Amino acid sequence: MGRPRAFDETEVIRAAAELFASRAYDGVSVDDLVTTLGVHRNSLYKVFGSKRGLYLAALRWYLAERVSPVLAELRTTADPAAGLQALLTSDRDDLDLLILAVVERAPADQEVADLVAGVLREVDAAVARALPAEAIAPALTATILGLRLRARAGGTAPDAGTVLLHHIQSSGT
């Protein structure tokens, strides 16, 4: 019984993730969310409890639906080198929210810190499988993050990471 929901919860989370990926947490107001998500304040608080609750839902969705698939592909692909190269391409948006979460939310929110720490370990593991020397995986994960980070400031060569990757591959086992 009762009036049925007039919005798709997953779509709302997806749109929230997009918004939180573009600006810092404190830079996204509840008014912004209500306006761009098309959901009423009341429903938003009913479903997610708070702005932080919606943020955490958006972050979890992003890690599960945007980041994890990329890692799964890297783990199962027949051509790991191509997968790595794709990750090292900076003109993508499948790590933006993760980077913003690491830089500005993790230091202030333990739950965010735990979430991103877990996913970064997964990235390390996936990257390691595609490398001649597994020990450099954490550093290469950092390179991936750093290239995306640079892209946010504009003016980065999209294939800067490819050069490093070839250097590593040509020298490794």
Added chain:
Amino acid sequence: MGRPRAFDETEVIRAAAELFASRAYDGVSVDDLVTTLGVHRNSLYKVFGSKRGLYLAALRWYLAERVSPVLAELRTTADPAAGLQALLTSDRDDLDLLILAVVERAPADQEVADLVAGVLREVDAAVARALPAEAIAPALTATILGLRLRARAGGTAPDAGTVLLHHIQSSGT
């Protein structure tokens, strides 16, 4: 004539940079600044014009007094490898404000974007001088940034970058 200033402008800028390096721009309030800097609101607006004005002054000071010396040392040192290794060590705080500026201010503030783009080019140039293959410098700069980024989320091995560096050096010309 007039009453002399009761605070050291440089010290205020330095303290502001420290605060802006620890939290996102919108997470630092003018009240926070007034309290921890020990400067009165009035003086702050008189000298810097606005919160953004103080932020830009802090960023410029940080880039000139904290980042540039590291690059200068890397350019002039007799042991470039050691300098690079130091930069690849993640438990330092001489890039925090730069990273935060790149991630969350540059996309929203053109002046910040220009400042950090310039300094990133300087980092590339300094790093390139210390490498066997100059072309991988932008990627290694990204690695440096990425390692510091990961350090903000906690639980990173401080020497993760060293492994990559040795890998590169042992294989290059």
Added chain:
DNA sequence: ATCAGTCAAGAACGACCGTTCCTCAATTGG
């Protein structure tokens, strides 16, 4: 000693923050 000029001190501004409340519309089980 006086006066112009600068700074310190803190109250106060309107705007916006995240959150809650109240009322009405829509739906389904009886």
Added chain:
DNA sequence: CCAATTGAGGAACGGTCGTTCTTGACTGAT
């Protein structure tokens, strides 16, 4: 078809935001 239940709508809450104004204390030149 009516009662019960839930979402939508929008005003409103206290608090905090960045910024400004008013007042008085201090200083150096006249």
